[in-house]
Amino acid sequence: MKKIVVILLGAPASGKGTFKSQIIKYLEKKNLKYTAIETSSLLKKKFQKTIATGDLVNDQDVIEVVKEKLATTEKVVVLDGFPRTLVQAESLLSLKSFDFKIIKLEATKEEIIKRVEYRRICPKCGTTYNLSKKDLCPKIIGICDRCTTPLTKRDDDKNISKRLDIYYQNIKDVEDYLLKLQNTTFCNFDSRLLFTSDAIEGLLKVIVPTI
Numbered sequence: 001m002k003k004i005v006v007i008l009l010g011a012p013a014s015g016k017g018t019f020k021s022q023i024i025k026y027l028e029k030k031n032l033k034y035t036a037i038e039t040s041s042l043l044k045k046k047f048q049k050t051i052a053t054g055d056l057v058n059d060q061d062v063i064e065v066v067k068e069k070l071a072t073t074e075k076v077v078v079l080d081g082f083p084r085t086l087v088q089a090e091s092l093l094s095l096k097s098f099d100f101k102i103i104k105l106e107a108t109k110e111e112i113i114k115r116v117e118y119r120r121i122c123p124k125c126g127t128t129y130n131l132s133k134k135d136l137c138p139k140i141i142g143i144c145d146r147c148t149t150p151l152t153k154r155d156d157d158k159n160i161s162k163r164l165d166i167y168y169q170n171i172k173d174v175e176d177y178l179l180k181l182q183n184t185t186f187c188n189f190d191s192r193l194l195f196t197s198d199a200i201e202g203l204l205k206v207i208v209p210t211i
């Protein structure tokens with residue numbers, strides 16, 4: 001049986017991290033083995049300088065890193081941050097040993113900018129906070145709850161406008177291509193429903209009825 005790859009599409013800071021953790025929670029509840037691939041983390045290790053300037057790593061390098069990772073996965077793969085360009089999409093979908101399920105997280109540019117404005121990270125332990133949400137706020141403003149390190153903005157959040165521009169330039173072609181494909185499922189999901197577990201479960205039952 002083919003491995004299932006759940007592809008999460010969505011702009012930077014549209015909530016894909018939260019979305020992914022909700023999906024993982026569901027898979028764990030069902031006792032399913034999975035591999036979560038966060039493309040940006042894979043790339044950060046190898047291409048730190050390019051990413052810090054807000055530019056994208058070139059297609060061939062990204063494709064190579066992701067394909068390498070896909071070769072050693074569990075039956076269900078949750079893929080975040082890939083594909084972002086048409087070349088990447090064509091390369092991924094040409095892999096015949098996988099069954100692709102595509103979910104696009106919808107968020108407006110205004111919602112994204114607002115989310116980023118309030119997002120903080122602990123540079124020491126990596127805990128993330130959001131100052132606009134009561135339950136995601138640190139107990140003392142500006143200080144990490146876990147290790148008392150002063151909080152900062154994420155490096156890549158400082159370039160959010162540039163990253164969004166590049167994202168929107170490329171994603172239209174990717175979506176048009178993915179929508180035309182036979183034998184793949186494509187769904188939209190409203191990011192405002194991210195914390196509604198019923199909505200997430202409902203979506204997953206539709207998109208991956210076999211898991």
Ligand SMILES: [Zn+2]
Nearest residue numbers: 122125144147
């Ligand atoms: Zn910390």
